[in-house]
Amino acid sequence: MELIKPNINIDFVGKRRIAFIVSLALVIMSIASLVMKGGPKYGIDFAGGMLIQVKFSQSITPGEIKGVLSTVGIEKASVQQFGDVGDKEYLIRAEKSSEATERLADKIKVTLEAACPDNKVEIRRVEMVGPKVGKDLREKALKALFAAILLIAVYISGRFELKWITGIIVAMVLLIAIYLFSMFHVHIPTLIVIALFVTVGLCVYLQLRYALGAIVALIHDVIITMGIFSLADKEFTLPIVAALLTIIGYSLNDTIIVYDRIRENLRKYHKKSYSTIINKSINETLSRTILTSVTTLVVVVALFMFGGGIIHDFAFAMVIGIIVGTYSSIYVASMILILLQKGTAPFWGTSRKTVS
Numbered sequence: 001m002e003l004i005k006p007n008i009n010i011d012f013v014g015k016r017r018i019a020f021i022v023s024l025a026l027v028i029m030s031i032a033s034l035v036m037k038g039g040p041k042y043g044i045d046f047a048g049g050m051l052i053q054v055k056f057s058q059s060i061t062p063g064e065i066k067g068v069l070s071t072v073g074i075e076k077a078s079v080q081q082f083g084d085v086g087d088k089e090y091l092i093r094a095e096k097s098s099e100a101t102e103r104l105a106d107k108i109k110v111t112l113e114a115a116c117p118d119n120k121v122e123i124r125r126v127e128m129v130g131p132k133v134g135k136d137l138r139e140k141a142l143k144a145l146f147a148a149i150l151l152i153a154v155y156i157s158g159r160f161e162l163k164w165i166t167g168i169i170v171a172m173v174l175l176i177a178i179y180l181f182s183m184f185h186v187h188i189p190t191l192i193v194i195a196l197f198v199t200v201g202l203c204v205y206l207q208l209r210y211a212l213g214a215i216v217a218l219i220h221d222v223i224i225t226m227g228i229f230s231l232a233d234k235e236f237t238l239p240i241v242a243a244l245l246t247i248i249g250y251s252l253n254d255t256i257i258v259y260d261r262i263r264e265n266l267r268k269y270h271k272k273s274y275s276t277i278i279n280k281s282i283n284e285t286l287s288r289t290i291l292t293s294v295t296t297l298v299v300v301v302a303l304f305m306f307g308g309g310i311i312h313d314f315a316f317a318m319v320i321g322i323i324v325g326t327y328s329s330i331y332v333a334s335m336i337l338i339l340l341q342k343g344t345a346p347f348w349g350t351s352r353k354t355v356s
Contacts, residue, residue: 008283008286009279009280009283010279010282010283010286011279012279012282012283012330012331012334013275013276013278013279013282013335013338014279015331016331016335016338019327019331019332019335020331020335023220023328023331023332026224026227027220027223027224027227029227029231030223030224030226030227030228030230030231031223031227033227033230033231034226034227034230037230040226040229040230040236041229041230041233041234041235041236042138042235042236042237043235043236043237043238044093044127044128044237045137045237045238046135046137046138046141046236046237046238048135049093049094049128050092050093050094050126050127050128051091051092051093051125051126051127051128052091052092052105052108052123052125052126052127053082053089053090053091053092053123053124053125053126054089054090054092054108054109054112054121054122054123054124055087055088055089055121055122055124056088056089056090056116056119056120056121056122057088057119057120057121058088058116058118058119058120059088060088060090060116060119062079062080062081062090064115064116065079065090065092065112066079067115068108068111068112068115068116069092069094069108069111071111071115077092077093077094078092078093078094079091079092079093080093083308089124092108105123105126106123108123109121109123137238141238141241142192143192144241144245145192145222145241145244145245145248146192146195146196148245148248149196149199149215149218149219149248150171150174150175150199151171152211152214152215152218152248152252153167153170153171153199153203153208153211153214153215154167154168154170154171154211155167156208156210156211156214156256156259157170157208157210157211159210159256160210160211160259160263161208161209161210161211163206163208166206166208167208167211170199170202170203170206170208173202174195174198174199174202177195177198178191178195181194196219199215200212200215200216203215204340207340209336209337209340209341210259210337212336212340213255213259213332213333213334213335213336213337214252214255214259214333216332216333216336217251217255217325217328217329217332217333217336218248218251218252218328220324220328220332221247221248221251221321221324221325221328222244222247222248224320224324225243225244225247225317225320225321225324226244228320229313229316229317232316234313234316235313237313239311239313239314240313240314240317242314243314243317243318243321244317244321246318246321247317247318247321247322247324247325250296250321250322250325251321251324251325251326251328251329254289254292254293254325254326254329255328255329255333257285257288257289257329258281258282258285258289258329258330258333258334259333259334261281261282261284261285262277262278262281262334262337264281265277265280265281265284274337274338274341275338278334278335278337278338281334282330282334289326289329289330290326293322293323293326296322297319297322297323300315300318300319300322301315301319303315303318304316304318304319
């Protein structure tokens, strides 16, 4: 099945300057939002604290719920509508509590029912995470994201450039460096950011063009997804980490499809310019890319609309990731190859070199 005509010839390479500006603007906007808000809005999983999901039989306002909570010693609590308005469900978040979870949940239920005698209260979910556990989970999530990107760099280097040993050496050097820095109690977020910059620098220095393209595309996807979450004021939880890892895998799959076709066409059309070969490769894989993205997006949108409140944010992250990941496999990963190709014109110009 093909959505795109086989002989289509869209000038993707010619539009790379516009794409670069769009990507740069989105990344800057995402980073600015994260910086202004002091980082992601961590959920209970990472920040620690208590979460209670409550369902009412009749309408009630968040202000009324807060007033009742203050009588049981929960002063600084946030109350948020959960699901549709007609569900009459709320999420209560508090930083900490000295009481056992079960006792506190029962106490809140009794107090709410006493304050609203005609309103039936049902405690549907109770979660409590200590601050130390939340910090550990946060650090492990960052390590998981970094490990995924690092292993991808090794795989891409070996598969497309036959530089398995170079890729493994880069990975080992970075892992040793991270271990040494961690001994000096460097914060994990700072350590991961430094390691990512070093990874990109090593890929440039060692001419690991395919690996660099894939890594930059993945970092691009993760930053923009987190930035949109920050702008939408959504919480960053363990399911969102799972969504980011899924997005990394999905985006990489798209990138590998394009890279495979570029490698094939470099052998078939070795007399054509590098930019022409890349543009032709993107056009030849466009139908498959769009068909895969659209079918996956339909499923994820269905989850987003009908999956319920628990899976809502996960599906939202996946929707963003699929769109951004498809875009980056065309306009980021592939265009990085042109940037690092010896003898080509600058990024904003037209390639003049004929690949031999």
